[in-house]
Amino acid sequence: MMTTVTVSPKYQIVIPKDIRESMGIVSGQKVQVISYQGRIEVIPLKPMTEMRGFLTDIDTTIDREEDRL
DSSP, X not given: OOOOOOOOTTSOOOOOHHHHHHHTOOTTOOEEEEEETTEEEXXXXXXXXXXXXXXXXXXXXXXXXXXXX
16 A cells, blocks of 8 residues: 655654554554665554563474473
8 A cells, every 4th residue: 555645844744544544543642663774664553451462372382402491
């Protein structure tokens, strides 16, 4: 999805509605803005309460050598 936006005289941009909705961005939410390989990336930050349990399906078992604990 690619949309063109205009930078305001105050160097502000508006995130288009379709992108906000697809990313779940809401008013007042914090986003991280980074410069990466000649482009600007906006990454929505999620509250820690939403992150609870997102790693539950990861297999944490590892094979160990016999002489290791």
